Amino acid sequence: MFFKKQQSLAPDRIKKETTDDKELIPVSKDEFISIMKQRLQDGADFKTKELANGFTLVFLDTLTDKKMLNKDILARLGGISATPDEALKSITVSSTSKQKYIEDGVDAILKGAVLVHSAGYPVIISAVVATQENRSLTKPETESQVMGPQIAFNESLATNISLLRRFLTNANLCNESFTVGKQTNSAVALLYLKDIADEEMVDRMRERIQGIEIDSVMDSSNLSQLIEDNSMGIFPQMLLTERPDRACSWLLNGKLVVLVDGSVQVIGAPQSFMEFFESMEDQNVRWQIATFLRLLRMFSMVVSVFFTPIYVAALTFHYEIIPQTLLVPLGESRSRVPFPPIIEALLLETMIELLREAAARLPTKVGQTMGIVGGIVVGTAAVDAGFTSNILIIIINVSALSSFTSPNYMMGNVIRILRFPLIILAGFWGFYGLMFGFCFLLIHLIRQSSLGSPFLAPFYPPRFADWRDSIIRLPIGWTNYRPAQTRPLDRKKYRARKTKQ
Amino acid sequence: MKVLIEPKPQNMINTILLMFVIHSMQVGVGIQGFQRIIYMEAKQDAWISVILSGIAAALVGFIMVKTLHSYKNSDLYGIQYDVFGKWLGNLLNILFVCYFLAAFHMVARNYIEVIQAWIFPEVPSWLFFFSLLSLVYYGLNGGLRTIVGVSFFSVVLALWLILLMAFPFQFANWDYLLPVFEASIPEILMGAKQMTFTVVGFEIIYVLYPFLKEKDQVHKYMQFGLGFTTILYLAIMVISIAYFSGDQLERTIWGTLSLFKIVRFPFIERFEYVAISFWMLLILPNLMLYLWAATRGLSRIFNKKEQKVSWKLLVFLFLTLLYPLNRIQINMLDDYFAKGALFLIFGYPFLLFIAVVMKKKFFSKKGGSANVPKNK
Numbered sequence: 001m002f003f004k005k006q007q008s009l010a011p012d013r014i015k016k017e018t019t020d021d022k023e024l025i026p027v028s029k030d031e032f033i034s035i036m037k038q039r040l041q042d043g044a045d046f047k048t049k050e051l052a053n054g055f056t057l058v059f060l061d062t063l064t065d066k067k068m069l070n071k072d073i074l075a076r077l078g079g080i081s082a083t084p085d086e087a088l089k090s091i092t093v094s095s096t097s098k099q100k101y102i103e104d105g106v107d108a109i110l111k112g113a114v115l116v117h118s119a120g121y122p123v124i125i126s127a128v129v130a131t132q133e134n135r136s137l138t139k140p141e142t143e144s145q146v147m148g149p150q151i152a153f154n155e156s157l158a159t160n161i162s163l164l165r166r167f168l169t170n171a172n173l174c175n176e177s178f179t180v181g182k183q184t185n186s187a188v189a190l191l192y193l194k195d196i197a198d199e200e201m202v203d204r205m206r207e208r209i210q211g212i213e214i215d216s217v218m219d220s221s222n223l224s225q226l227i228e229d230n231s232m233g234i235f236p237q238m239l240l241t242e243r244p245d246r247a248c249s250w251l252l253n254g255k256l257v258v259l260v261d262g263s264v265q266v267i268g269a270p271q272s273f274m275e276f277f278e279s280m281e282d283q284n285v286r287w288q289i290a291t292f293l294r295l296l297r298m299f300s301m302v303v304s305v306f307f308t309p310i311y312v313a314a315l316t317f318h319y320e321i322i323p324q325t326l327l328v329p330l331g332e333s334r335s336r337v338p339f340p341p342i343i344e345a346l347l348l349e350t351m352i353e354l355l356r357e358a359a360a361r362l363p364t365k366v367g368q369t370m371g372i373v374g375g376i377v378v379g380t381a382a383v384d385a386g387f388t389s390n391i392l393i394i395i396i397n398v399s400a401l402s403s404f405t406s407p408n409y410m411m412g413n414v415i416r417i418l419r420f421p422l423i424i425l426a427g428f429w430g431f432y433g434l435m436f437g438f439c440f441l442l443i444h445l446i447r448q449s450s451l452g453s454p455f456l457a458p459f460y461p462p463r464f465a466d467w468r469d470s471i472i473r474l475p476i477g478w479t480n481y482r483p484a485q486t487r488p489l490d491r492k493k494y495r496a497r498k499t500k501q
Numbered sequence: 502m503k504v505l506i507e508p509k510p511q512n513m514i515n516t517i518l519l520m521f522v523i524h525s526m527q528v529g530v531g532i533q534g535f536q537r538i539i540y541m542e543a544k545q546d547a548w549i550s551v552i553l554s555g556i557a558a559a560l561v562g563f564i565m566v567k568t569l570h571s572y573k574n575s576d577l578y579g580i581q582y583d584v585f586g587k588w589l590g591n592l593l594n595i596l597f598v599c600y601f602l603a604a605f606h607m608v609a610r611n612y613i614e615v616i617q618a619w620i621f622p623e624v625p626s627w628l629f630f631f632s633l634l635s636l637v638y639y640g641l642n643g644g645l646r647t648i649v650g651v652s653f654f655s656v657v658l659a660l661w662l663i664l665l666m667a668f669p670f671q672f673a674n675w676d677y678l679l680p681v682f683e684a685s686i687p688e689i690l691m692g693a694k695q696m697t698f699t700v701v702g703f704e705i706i707y708v709l710y711p712f713l714k715e716k717d718q719v720h721k722y723m724q725f726g727l728g729f730t731t732i733l734y735l736a737i738m739v740i741s742i743a744y745f746s747g748d749q750l751e752r753t754i755w756g757t758l759s760l761f762k763i764v765r766f767p768f769i770e771r772f773e774y775v776a777i778s779f780w781m782l783l784i785l786p787n788l789m790l791y792l793w794a795a796t797r798g799l800s801r802i803f804n805k806k807e808q809k810v811s812w813k814l815l816v817f818l819f820l821t822l823l824y825p826l827n828r829i830q831i832n833m834l835d836d837y838f839a840k841g842a843l844f845l846i847f848g849y850p851f852l853l854f855i856a857v858v859m860k861k862k863f864f865s866k867k868g869g870s871a872n873v874p875k876n877k
Contacts, residue, residue, distance in 0.1 A: 322769070323765070323767065323769070325767075430778075431774055431775060431778035435782065440639065443636065443639055443651060446654070447639075447647050454646075456650070459654075460653050461646075462518075
C-alpha cells in the first residue's frame with residue numbers, strides 16, 4: 001500500500017470513497033486548534049487568532065494575503081454572533097465554503113484559506129485569501145517569433161487558463177480539473193472544445209491522467225512523459241508549447257490541452273510527427289513563405305541527422321562514390337588526420353555537444369565568450385593540430401546549425417542524439433548500416449501513436465486532404481478542414497468561399 | 502479453424518494501401534537482375550514477355566480476388582479448409598506456409614548476396630541476416646498496420662530511384678530494340694515464364710484480404726498495383742535492352758543495378774552503392790509480409806498466438822539462411838522456387854477458383870451457400 005489509488009483520483013471521487021475515514025471537526029475551540037496544529041506539524045507559520053465573540057481563525061501566515069485577511073475577514077467578523085451562517089454572510093471573500101471534516105480543512109488551509117471556527121458548532125467556514133505570487137507575463141523565449149502575439153504562459157494555472165479563455169471566447173471550452181502527485185497534489189487542468197474534440201480521446205486522456213501513480217509532478221514536460229503512448233520511444237509523442245495562441249489553435253483543431261500548475265508549458269495531444277516542423281509563425285506569413293520554411297525545416301532535419309554519417313560511411317568504405325574533383329580536397333584535408341573517420345566524427349560531434357551544453361548552462365554574457373572560445377578552439381586549433389579535417393568541421397557545423405531550425409526544442413534534442421548511433425552504424429557497416437538505422441527509425445516512427453492516433457499522419461495512413469496544412473501550407477481559404485488525425489466531430493472549420501470576401 | 506475472420510478494427514487497413522502493398526511485394530530482389538534471363542529467351546523482344554507476364558499477373562490477380570469475394574471475410578487458409586476439408590485443406594495450407602517461408606528465404610538470400618558481391622565481400626553473412634531479421638521482427642511486432650506502413654513508405658520513398666533511369670536513357674541506342682517480333686511465340690512465352698520470380702508477390706492478397714476495409718474496391722486497387730509494377734518492369738526492360746548491347750546484357754547478372762552505375766552528380770557517382778543500400782527499404786516489406794503471411798497460416802492452422810509463432814519462424818529462417826550457398830546454388834534455388842511459384846501462383850488459383858465455384862453450386866442445391874459457411 002505504498003501508492004493509494006485514491007490519491008490520484010478526481011476530488012469528487014475521493015469524497016465518495018473516503019468519507020468514512022474522515023475526522024469530524026470538534027466542537028470545542030481548544031481541541032480544534034490543537035488538532036490543526038498537530039496536522040500541520042506545528043509549523044512556524046501556523047497562526048491562530050481568537051476573536052472575542054467566539055470565532056477562531058486559523059491560517060498559514062505564508063500563504064495568506066494580510067490585506068485581504070484584515071479587510072475582508074477580521075473587520076467583518078467583529079460585531080456579529082458567532083455562528084457559521086452569520087460568518088458566511090459577513091465575510092466578503094468570493095470563494096468561501098463550509099467544511100465538516102478536518103481533512104478538508106487542512107486541504108483548504110494549504111491552498112491559502114483561512115478557517116473560521118465558531119465555538120459550539122461542528123462546521124467551519126473556509127475563505128480563500130491566498131497571495132498571488134506570480135511572475136508577470138513575458139515574451140515567449142523558447143518559441144519566440146517575429147510576428148504574432150508576444151505573450152507566453154507563466155507558472156500560474158489560473159493565469160494560463162485565463163489567457164486561453166481570452167484567446168478563445170467560447171462557452172464550449174471545457175475545463176476539467178484533476179489532482180496529480182501523492183506528495184505535491186499538483187493541480188492539472190484538461191481543456192478541450194466540446195463538439196469538436198473527440199469524446200473517446202477525451203476519455204482516454206482523462207483515464208491516463210487519473211491513472212498516474214506518482215509522488216510528484218513538477219512540470220508539464222514531466223507529466224507528458226507519464227501520459228504519452230510509448231515512454232520507451234525516441235520521439236516525444238505530445239507537444240509542449242508556451243504560446244497561448246498555439247495552444248488555442250490546437251484546441252480549435254480538436255486537440256486536447258493539458259495544463260499543470262507551476263509550469264510554463266502546456267501539453268497538446270494528439271500530435272503528429274510533422275508538427276515538430278510547424279511553427280505558429282507559419283500561419284502569420286504568406287503561404288508561399290510558410291511552405292518554403294516548412295520544407296526547409298524538414299530538409300534541415302534530414303541533413304542534420306544524416307550528413308555526418310554519410311561522410312563517415314563514404315570515407316570509411318565507399319571512396320568510389322566520391323567524384324575525383326571532390327576526392328582530392330577531401331584527401332588533402334584528411335592527410336594529416338591520424339584517426340579513422342568514425343573517431344574523427346565522434347570526437348568533433350562530442351566537442352560540439354559539449355559546447356552546446358556548456359552554453360546552455362551558462363549566463364548569457366559568459367555564453368557568448370564560450371561561443372568564441374569554442375569556435376576558435378574547435379574551428380582552427382583542431383585542424384591545425386591535425387585532429388580533424390576542414391571538411392568535417394563544415395559538415396558538423398552545418399548539421400549542428402540545422403538541428404537548431406526545428407521550432408520545437410524537444411525535437412532539436414532528439415535530432416541531436418540520433419546522430420551518434422547513426423555515426424557508429426555508418427562507421428561499422430557503411431551505407432548498409434546507415435540504411436539499417438534509417439529503416440529502424442522508419443519502423444519506429446510508424447509504430448508510434450499519439451493518444452491512439454497514428455504518429456505519421458497525414459502520410460501514413462495517407463490522408464491527402466490533410467496535406468494542405470502539414471508539410472506544406474496552402475492559402476488559408478483552402479485549409480478549411482480540421483485534420484483527421486484528431487478525429488474531430490466537426491470536420492469543417494469554415495466555408496472556403498466565405499473567407500475571400 | 503474458423504473459416505471467417507473478424508479482425509479487430511485497429512488492424513484494418515484502407516483498401517487504397519493495397520496498391521502499395523501489391524507493388525512493394527512484387528518489387529524486390531527479382532527486379533535487380535531480371536533482364537538477363539528474359540533476354541536469353543526472347544532476345545530483343547524480351548519486353549513483349551514482360552507485357553505478357555503483366556497480363557498474366559493481372560488475370561491471376563483478378564481470379565484471386567474473385568475467389569476471395571465469394572466468401573464474406575476469409576483468407577486462403579480458411580477457404581482451403583472450407584473447400585477441401587480438414588486434412589487436404591490443412592495440407593495445402595502448410596504447403597502455402599512453406600511457400601511463403603521459401604519466398605522469405607529467397608528474398609533475404611538474394612539481397613545479401615548482392616550486398617556481398619557489390620559492397621562488402623568480406624563481412625560474414627550472418628551479421629547481415631541478423632540485422633535484417635531483427636528489423637523484420639521489430640516491424641512484425643508492431644502489427645499489420647506497421648507492416649503495411651513500411652510497404653507504403655518503401656514505395657513512396659523509392660520513387661526517386663525511377664528518375665535516375667534518365668541517366669542511362671541518354672546513352673540508349675534504340676536500334677537494339679529492332680527488329681521487333683524476331684523471337685518466336687514459344688520463345689516469348691518462355692521469357693514470360695522466366696518472369697515468374699520477378700512478378701510474384703501479389704499472392705499476399707490471399708492472406709491480406711480479410712483486413713481490407715472497403716471490399717468493393719479491392720479489384721480496382723489490386724489492378725492498379727499490378728499495372729504500376731508492369732509499367733515499371735517494362736520501362737526498365739526497354740531501357741536495359743536499349744542501353745546494353747545484346748552480349749553485354751547476357752553477361753550482366755544484375756542489370757538494373759548496373760544501370761545505376763553511370764548515374765553521376767557533381768558530388769556523387771557510382772550510384773549503385775547508394776541504390777543497393779537503399780534496396781533494403783524495398784526488401785523489408787517483402788520479408789515482413791511473407792513472414793506475416795506464414796505466421797498467420799501457422800497460427801490459424803494450429804490455433805496459436807501470432808506473436809508466439811513469429812519469433813520461432815524467424816529463428817528457424819535465420820538458421821536456414823546460415824547454410825552457405827554459392828552463386829550457382831543460389832541460381833538453382835531461384836529456379837526451383839520459380840518453378841514452384843509458377844504452379845502455385847499462376848496455376849493453382851484457377852483450380853481453387855473452380856473448386857470454390859463448384860462448392861457453391863453443390864451447397865446451393867442443398868439449400869446452403871458458400872457465401873455464409875458455418876463457423877467450424
